[in-house]
Amino acid sequence: MAAILVVGEQAHGHLKKATLSALTAAQQMAKQSGGQVQGVLVGSGIGTSAQELASYGITVHAVDAAPFEHAVAETHAAAIAAAAKAAGASDVVMAATAYGKDVAPRVAVKLQAGVASDVLAIAGEGGKVLFKRAMWAGNAISTVEVTTQVRVVTVRATEFAAAQKGASAGEIQKLDVQAPQAKTKFLEFNEVKSARPELTEARVVVSGGRGTKGDFKPIEQLADALGAAVGASRAVVDAGWQPNDLQVGQTGKVVAPQLYIAAGISGAIQHLAGMKGSKTIVAINKDAEAPIFQVADYGLVGDLFKALPELADAVKKLQ
Amino acid sequence: MKILTTVKRVEDYESKIKVRPDQTWIVTEGVNYRANPFDEIAVEEALRLRDANMPSEVVVVSVGPAAAATEIRSGLAMGADRGILVKHDAFVDSDGVARLLQKVIEQEKPDLVLMGKQAVDVDDNVAGQLVAEYLGWGQATFASKKESLESPEEKAKKPGLKLSADKKSVQAAREVDGGLEVLEVQLPAIVTVDLRLNVPRYASLPNIMKAKKKPIQELTPQGLSVDVTPKVKVLKVEPPPARTAGIKVPDVATLVQKLHAEAKVI
Numbered sequence: 001m002a003a004i005l006v007v008g009e010q011a012h013g014h015l016k017k018a019t020l021s022a023l024t025a026a027q028q029m030a031k032q033s034g035g036q037v038q039g040v041l042v043g044s045g046i047g048t049s050a051q052e053l054a055s056y057g058i059t060v061h062a063v064d065a066a067p068f069e070h071a072v073a074e075t076h077a078a079a080i081a082a083a084a085k086a087a088g089a090s091d092v093v094m095a096a097t098a099y100g101k102d103v104a105p106r107v108a109v110k111l112q113a114g115v116a117s118d119v120l121a122i123a124g125e126g127g128k129v130l131f132k133r134a135m136w137a138g139n140a141i142s143t144v145e146v147t148t149q150v151r152v153v154t155v156r157a158t159e160f161a162a163a164q165k166g167a168s169a170g171e172i173q174k175l176d177v178q179a180p181q182a183k184t185k186f187l188e189f190n191e192v193k194s195a196r197p198e199l200t201e202a203r204v205v206v207s208g209g210r211g212t213k214g215d216f217k218p219i220e221q222l223a224d225a226l227g228a229a230v231g232a233s234r235a236v237v238d239a240g241w242q243p244n245d246l247q248v249g250q251t252g253k254v255v256a257p258q259l260y261i262a263a264g265i266s267g268a269i270q271h272l273a274g275m276k277g278s279k280t281i282v283a284i285n286k287d288a289e290a291p292i293f294q295v296a297d298y299g300l301v302g303d304l305f306k307a308l309p310e311l312a313d314a315v316k317k318l319q
Numbered sequence: 320m321k322i323l324t325t326v327k328r329v330e331d332y333e334s335k336i337k338v339r340p341d342q343t344w345i346v347t348e349g350v351n352y353r354a355n356p357f358d359e360i361a362v363e364e365a366l367r368l369r370d371a372n373m374p375s376e377v378v379v380v381s382v383g384p385a386a387a388a389t390e391i392r393s394g395l396a397m398g399a400d401r402g403i404l405v406k407h408d409a410f411v412d413s414d415g416v417a418r419l420l421q422k423v424i425e426q427e428k429p430d431l432v433l434m435g436k437q438a439v440d441v442d443d444n445v446a447g448q449l450v451a452e453y454l455g456w457g458q459a460t461f462a463s464k465k466e467s468l469e470s471p472e473e474k475a476k477k478p479g480l481k482l483s484a485d486k487k488s489v490q491a492a493r494e495v496d497g498g499l500e501v502l503e504v505q506l507p508a509i510v511t512v513d514l515r516l517n518v519p520r521y522a523s524l525p526n527i528m529k530a531k532k533k534p535i536q537e538l539t540p541q542g543l544s545v546d547v548t549p550k551v552k553v554l555k556v557e558p559p560p561a562r563t564a565g566i567k568v569p570d571v572a573t574l575v576q577k578l579h580a581e582a583k584v585i
Contacts, residue, residue: 072502101448101461105446105452110452114412115445117443135440135556141559143556147550187490187501190492190499269335277559295564298574299565299567311574
């Protein structure tokens, strides 16, 4: 039975949440193809995380050695490809995180595989696994077939629920891999310390546009009341009111939270492309004709400087 | 040093993207085209590195139809020195693009290859990494910079990538989940660039005129002996699930009630 190999991701001794979404995608693929899900985890001192992954009822190949401490694409791709060969994998599945995007293509070359990236859903017919993915920033959804014998897939974590723990834990198999001489050296990691969740992972996002006139206090206060991430439209970033990494849109970050609140954002195509996958969209804008209302589930025509503080108060009362 | 950058011809992100009725692709008639915005950042970075390390050369490469010469010209108008077009009319998947670039890179032997992290048409985000593995080179994906785009460093048009004094390696700050990671990669290397690396310049009129005289060499997949049959076949293209406009609520109290009781999101 061919294996469907999920690549785990860990930091500070904990498995990342996105891995559990990748596991769900792998389980769905296994249902289609009849393969067996296994896992691989690469790093140094990753015993606890490997056990955590195995607790989902899958065999986990652990490549646990000092040269793999940092997630350098060259070395990690070599370890993952070795595990895929050891497991006889037909598919390698990763979450489309920075790690997954960095490493997966290199794994694919080693396995002579095609890559389906940032997959939104598993489709298929008659035992053939197909993938749905967004193109043109979500303005079109394609169904793709990876025609190679082995397939490499990265999946958008927000589109797959977290896997459930298995009835019994799987076993951990240590795998020795000779680390290749990497041409890349890890120097440092500068963690962005923010009390707020990360934009692409947040359950709730509150974004501000030109209507804020650069004053993001009401946005931030509502975000903190909701435990939400803060986003911004391109106009705001171009004006220099907010840093670039907050930009939601086709050329910025693509988000798909449970709740997206757009305040003072008119709704340019560029912006809509980055957030219209959100489950529930709220638009607050003075201009009743703003295009953002065409995609909003709930629209409120009004002044954000009045509405947002009211909303923040109401949210606090609910909690 | 020699720096090679890639520029893909893509649909303008301000254009309305519509799916063709036969669901094979999108409607391309009446759509504006432009250089992939991430690639423009790559070209800008290449120009800054060149100007700080003369004598150097910046070569702009595109894989695409004859019309992609327009996007190469836009790179030349920004200041790049010459262009290479690998001409192919049909769809080439990222793996095909990567193997074509591998051949071009083996011919050109650049010290550094700069690419946009993804093209905003197929949104794959894999070509740069594939090229790096095919060549056996080191990579730094999603290059950004520690300083903001409002910083004096950016205003002074300083490169965000730091070349070592002996020009044998480059340091890149990568935008990863939860922070910035700094890597040092031996040259030759592949760097894919993210939005925060720099603000690309506009081409000036004299430079647009000059660009018209700069050479563009034409190559073909056949000439490079690369089979571009896709490994990833696009079987169908559909419009995204339509979002129907919801309701307007009269006040915040109603909004809160709806979000709580109906949408159950707060």
